[in-house]
Amino acid sequence: MTTYLRNSLTYVWAFLVAISIASWWVGRGQVDNFQVNGIITTTVFLIAAIKARLVIRHFMEVQHGPQWLKLTCDAWLAFVFLWMFGFYWASL
Template sequence: MNAAVRSVLLVWLVLMISTAASTWWFTQPMFDPVVCTVAVMLIAAVKVTLVMTHFMELRGAPRPWQLAGLIWVLAAAGTVIAFYLL
């Protein structure tokens, strides 16, 4: 297995584990709902970043496009979390 296939497989595995964590683990009654919601939003932001960099080939794009993608993810996640917490 070459390095590119290994990289895609690792990213896919991280995405699947984070999906399982955010849908199963954070739905347990032992956690505070506010903490769970913020954690799920942060996990979603990490997942979006992984998809953009690895599957949408943003890591090979020019630096301004990479920064624009990262700023967009941070702004979107931050806005949703801020509105939720207000």
């Protein structure tokens, strides 16, 4: 049991659970009044980007890979989220 508590993946997993709950808590405000809120959606997008980076780095073992792989994954993630973010704000 103590080996799980000493593993860094346990802390990353706990943080992912915490920010998933935070994302749900922030996003649930949109359901009450059925209106699009750019600030709430932007916050949820940023939380999703953080979660994606943590999953790529820690659970897909990119953290131990070469530097070019880390940079490629970060560039791809930035491109995808900026693309989605741009389309979202363009549609408002």
